[in-house]
Amino acid sequence: MAIDDGRSFEHPLYHYWENSPGGGIGLTTLDRLLMHSARHSLWFFPMATSCCAIEFMTAAASRVDLDQAGTIIRPTPRHCDVMVVAGTITVKMAPRVKKLWDQMPEPKWAIAMGSCAICGDFYRDIYSVVPGVDVIIPVDVYIPGCPPNADQVMVALQRLQEKIKLQLEGKFVERDLRPGTMIYPKIGTHGDARQSAEVAQAQLDGARGLGVGGKEHRVPRPAAVQAPPEADATSDSGEQS
């Protein structure tokens, strides 16, 4: 696990302070400060390999602007706290990813962005593709999608900050599950943090193929808009894969 029991924050000065009178108060204040700054100055290391990297760049650029959350994108592993794996990891790349992960200083976290990094997407079965980056490194937050929308990176960042806060407060942090292995009721907890209970339930029902409200649900098409059968069927079949 990347999130450990907090021992990596320990500094030799701690012992000195702990034993001096009144030092405990200073220590808790320092802890709060550390906790605050660790959450709000996460530096991102873009392990950007393919398509998801473009969406990650969009997240860093004008519209979503990751900078507003205090992040800086640094292409040097030694400066960074969070590795964002955006894209397919191949067998040839895997040792490098491992090496870069090892070069990052503790404490460090990892975000797997896109289905390729989560489970390999439809390249999963191919001879040269690693089926999910958690084969190599421990992942804290998964962002599902192919590619995930750029603002989902922001949501993942919030989820990570929440996890860091809990962990530094010494609370139990439940491990995020790889979306592929998730059972249904967990979908809401993983996705958009601002999602309301109804939306989560609707999404859940939709995923189960029940339609909204648990019933067979279909919006009838008004007669005036009905297109000729050929074109109608064409536009009907546009499901995204």
Next chain:
Amino acid sequence: MNLRQRDRINPHLDLDTVDAAADLMALNMGPQHPSTHGVLRIKLFLDGEVIIKAVPYPGYLHRGVEKLCERLTCVQLTPIFDKHDYVAPMTNEQALNIALERMLGVEVPRRARYMRTILAELQRLASHLLWLGTFTLDIGGTIGGGASLMMYTFREREPILDVFEMLTGARFHYNTHQVGGNRHDIPDGWAAAVKTCMDQLAARMPEYEEQCVTNSVFLMRTKGIGVIETPLALELGLTGPNLRASGVDLDLRRDAPFHAYDEIKVNVAVSNGCDTHARFEVRIAEMYESIRIVRELIDNVPEGPICSLKPVRTVNQIKLPEGKQMYTAIETPRGELGTWLIGGGAEKGACPYRLKIRPPSLHAMAALPYALVGHTVSDVVAVLGSLDPIMGEVDR
């Protein structure tokens, strides 16, 4: 002294034959380097700071797509093709579907051809905008001010993606083409959205261009750097803007028309500079041309059906004739994207037997050992950025 570039530079130079007094140093760039446009590794052999020999090692994103193509049916292939060149997925889908249509002899309705043309040009704009942003980012550096233009170009790219989203429901990886036509018809208000987006871009493009061409540092870093002479460019198989920047007037949109390009006039930008700056100029000119084409077409999309075949119901409804082989190519933002298609594979011919993709980026990368020699390390990113390779397409 007047040797051709091919004879002057040997990419397989045996370093043992180099003067032993020269103090050569090997420098490894990548595969995780922010300016290599993905995952590319280049091994540079340096004398001081001057590159003697450059050996690129691609393949860090080899996803085995050609093997996957033999296992999936023609209907399932379109979303796979989105993912090679992830900066221009529209044109990639079109390349596949045109190859299948030509092999099967399927006609595409006029409305679908017009829509495809508009989508291709919009995609060219989005792709070139991303290129302009990353190219200047590479040259200027994040801290050195290169990031400012990148922020603008990403802002301009967003409306184009929004327009695509209106049509297909996806920001990229659209899956909007199928054999015989398109899947999604134009929604209400789409033409107006495209026009607004084009007006905005047309008004702001001169500003972005000016930011580069009036910047003396930019000019110093691009003029005369990374020269690829005309005969070498042809031999290497460079295509698209890279070839046109080396002085060859070849554009498949005009010379071997597909979509609706036979009904409109395409002005092809050509430059004789052969260097990084020429490639910059050609791409900027192409962007103006794309805006013009989109504006010309958007009001003239003919009425009619958008697909000549039945809509997709099952995955193996399209069968390829056995033993037929064919090379088909279209012009994408990066150049000639070709497919060598052999019919009659698994699933009673619903899968291709073999599908080789001819990626323009791989040929552009092959120019690196020639273009880099004699320059300094800092020029590597400028040359690489100007060739506009996409590693997904290089490695597939």
Next chain:
Amino acid sequence: MMGPVDPALREALAKQFPDVFAAEGDLDPNGVVVPAALHVALAKTLKESFGFTLYVSVIATNFPTAEGETYEVATVLRNPTTAQPFWWRVRLGADPQLATLYPLFAGADWQEREQFDLVGVNFVDHPDMRRLMLSEDWEGFPLRKSYAIDTPHTPWR
């Protein structure tokens, strides 16, 4: 849109390569089949006399038959003035060897390396016949039909 060979070009080529181009009837619409010995000569003629100077692609394909493995190597060139492509195919046996086009076309360097890497066709006299896409220690040629798509590669997959 484009036939593999246009008549005027065929007539001109028939003078130099009577075996291939002077045959009766239409040429194979899938591309002319050329003996391996004429491969380089044909490319040279096309490049130097007919203006096919743009190197487009090389495609190797594995065809397992009842008698054993066979291979086909197709080469595509393009004339930049007329934008006309031209392609031909060479049939090879179980041990695929073909002369390289590297001296004529610099682009053949990487293209042939890629086909060697994925299909296992050996291009003779190529200056640097290494794998391009896969790592040096890879075993097998993935695009051969006998290679399983999900071949494991420990410890990574």
